[in-house]
Every structure is written in C-alpha cells, then in structure tokens.
Amino acid sequence: MTNTVIDIAPARTTLGKFDPSAVRADFPILNQLVNGKPLVYLDNAATSQKPLAVIDAMNRYYLEENSNIHRGVHFLSDKATQSYEAARMKIRDFINARDAKEIIFVRGTTEAVNLVASSFGRSRFRKDDEILVSAMEHHSNLVPWQMIAEETGAILRIIPMNDHGELFLDKFEKMLNPRTKFVAVVHVSNVLGTVNPIQQIIGLSHAAGVPVLVDGAQAVPHMRIDVRQLDCDFYAFSGHKMFGPTGVGVLYGKASYLDAMPPYQGGGDMIKSVTYHKTIYNELPNKFEAGTPNIVGGVGLGATIDYLRSISFDQVAAYEHELLEYATGMLSTIPGLKIIGTAQHKASVISFVLDGIHPHDIGTILDDEGIAIRTGHHCAQPVMQCFGIPATARASFALYNTREEIDSLVSGIHKVIKIFS
C-alpha cells in the first residue's frame, strides 16, 4: 500500500498566478464545437469535467488490473486491492482525516447522507427528538432526514435564511436544545452559492452536544477541506463534482461514531463471519461497504486527488473568486436580470432569473450558442419556494472557465432578451 503523492502534471502557474489555459489542455472534452460554436461549459455544479489523467487511470485499471478486491489470493486481485486502498489513503490525506478507516466509499453524497440518516438515525432518534437542517439544503440532505423523522417520530426543524441566502446563526443557536439530536447542513449551496459558516455551526452544535454532518458536494471542488480543523463529525462529498468519476463518493465519519453505528447494508465484504443465524460484522471501513464496490471509481477518485494536488487550491480559489466577481458585475448590467443568492461569502455559482422569461427558454437559447447552463429547481424545490420563484438559470464556474466564456454568456443572455422583446 502506497501513500505517495505523485505530481503528474506540470506546473500550472506562471509567477505565482493561476493559468487556466494550461488547465484547459488537461480537459479534452472542452475542446469541441456545440451547434457550431465553441463549447462553454458552465454547468459545473451539476457535474464537472474529467481531466485526461483521471480517464487514463481508469482505462489503465481496466486494461491492466481489473479484478475483485479484498478476497483474491492472486496477482490481479492483490493489485486491484492495492490501487483501491491507495485511493482511500489519498482521500484521507486530502481531507486530513485521522485514519483511513474513517473514509467510507459510497456512490456519492446522496448515499452518504442516507447512510448516516439510516444508520445513526434509526439507532438513536426517538419520538420528539429534533433534527436540524438548513433552509438551503439540496433534496439529498433533506429527504433522507424527512424519511428517518417519519420513521422514528423525530421532528425535522429548518434553520432559516435571509433574503441574501445567508443562514441566521442567532436563530440557529436558539433552536439548539436538549431534544436536538443531529444537525445536517450544506457547506456550499448548489443554488445560491452561499458558503455557510460551518465552523461556527459545528462549534455551536458541539457546545450543545450535537453531532454535525456537512454536505460538502459543492465545497470540495473549490476549497481545501480539513475535517480535523472543522471538527465535523461527518463530511460527505461526490467524486464527479470534483473532476472525478460518477458513481463514487466519500463519507468521512469520526471513528468513534462510525464504530458505534450499525451497518447500513448487509452483504459481502461487510462481515467477519456468518452462520445461518448470526453474523459478526467487519471492522471499519468495510462494515459500511457491503458488496463489490465501484472499484474503478475509487481508483479514478484517487487519480483525481493526484491531479488536484498538482494545482494550488489557494490560487484556484482566488481565480474562481475573480471569475465570480467578474460574472456578477457583468450580469448585473443586464436589464431585468436578478441574481438569486447574494451572500457575502459565495462560491462560483450564480443563479439568476430574467423578467418575463422562463429559465428553460434561457437554457435552450444559450445551448444554441454552445453555452451549457442548468435551468430548473436544481433539486432544491424548497429554496425556490423561499424565493417565490419556480426555477432559476444557473451558471457555475470551475477552474478551467475563463473571462471570455463569461463574455459569451452575457452576449447569449442579450440574445435571449432580443428574441423575447
């Protein structure tokens, strides 16, 4: 098992400044025409593109190593197991977890939340216990809690937000009480772009003796995450939003909680010994990884982390912030355009609506210009209800996007307005 971090890409900085053109070369998919125009991919919050290094690593796995893990005594099984477990170590290092056994491979953020809601909730929630989630949750960090609340008789309470899309921390603090058993909150909102003050939320929750799960799906691609510094009890994220493959994600959990929780699913790999009537469960992390996992996904996620390690996160964050500021300024000059989500601390996500023009029509017309944005409710219908709108158009930027692409977006929106004028 290796823990070496390989710098597979050349330096992407010139004189300490981030160079997006060097990064773009790593993402071949960006270099294509859509409807005769250069592709402008601004749907990164839905899923990000994958660098060649990740695609190659996954190909290599299937070409040279493919086998089942953890059980074979043969050469390939050993190799596959090593690659898979090496990825787990890379993830541990990437988020600064204490131990690799605290890294549980899952299908994605959704499965991670469902795992915790089911396993932790079913064993610990009682009637009238309270679960707190925020008003800006994605359905994936809302519905699993509704389901477990219904099953256990617990009560789901919603941490409110203001018109900018910022949570009321003072109200949150008052909501914490002896009946509060769990807090689940999103790190970065997929609709509003809000970066929530999770360090404070965790601090307040812990002061009340309440564990916290953070939905980090939209945070991990944009900022360095240190789970020990945050002191979160659970942190969930998806591979595909951080330039890795779909179908694989991570649940980080403190070993003290994970050890005490019952398994989520039963099956192979999660057992130590089985008789017809009694099973002794495996140790962490295998206890929560029943069945043959997405091995190639894990290997791909490991390669993704190698790739991200070759880039300075601080420079990426600064560059993306520059894009966000530029786009916010440019979009604000368009008559009839309103940005939804104007928090002081935002990641590079901009939701907007246009007077009298439905987001779907915006999306179709921009697509004709080769511009990919997301339109709809973004799996956050309660957020739409909060702002009194049926849907938004959303542009979300990643490290390979450029100012020129934002200019294309702006002229595309002018075209939308012209068609509807």
Added chain:
Amino acid sequence: MTALRELYQDVILDHNKSPRNFGRMENPDRKVDGYNPLCGDHFTIFVRLKDNVIEDIRFEGAGCAISKASASVMCSTVKGKTIEEAEKLFAVFHRLVTGEADPMSQLDGLGKLAAFSGVSEFPARVKCATLAWHTLHAALETNQHRVTTE
C-alpha cells in the same frame, strides 16, 4: 430559418406574451392541474362541456414560453370542438412535436398548432409542449384532478 427560430416562432412568442383564454373559470365541469416536476411548470385547465362539445376552456398557471403558448393555442383551437375531435388533434399534435410525423403532410388543418413543429428538434422541450394537452386529455377522459409529465 435556424432550428432556434423554428422553435421560437412568432405565434409562440405572441401567445407567450399575450396568452388567450387565460384566467380561471367559475363553476367549470372539469378542472385538472397539470404539473411537470422536472421544471416546475404547472397549469390548471378548466373545461365547460355541453353535450359532447367543449363549450368553453380556459387555463391558468406558469411555465416556459413553449408550455404557456401551447396551452394558449390549445385552448383557442379546441374551443367548440367535440371531445373526439380534441383527442384526435392531441394525437396529431403529439406526433408533430415528437417528430414522428412528416410535418408537411400533417400541417393542413392544424392551424396555429403547426407553429410547434420546431419542438421536434428539441427533445428536452417536448414535455413543455404537451403538458397542457396531457392535462386536457385527463380532464376529458377521467375525473382525475392532477396529472404530471413523469
């Protein structure tokens, strides 16, 4: 004409901007909500029937230009038609927007519905164009109060 212009024809832009037969109806014989959970579009169709004829039809709700214009043109088109005629128009319209029919051979008699032929080039928008029709179909066929596109 580009595919985009085929989609956003003047008839559609006009009916989006100034929808006909828009607003609620008091004491309708049939009233059904239509909903597309993927995009949040929702319309309520109100129908007044006399014998077998759609004597009056109105709609209210919100959605994209395609779905709103489709609801508006549909109401204008089926008013005064029999239930069977309306169902037949829906079948033809459905073939038109899904690209299953040769538009040229079908356009005769479709009137303003023909303006939706461009939808077939945009598979993601077929549900927008047919939401009102599915809702009307439910209103005419059953006592359902709510339909969805999913």
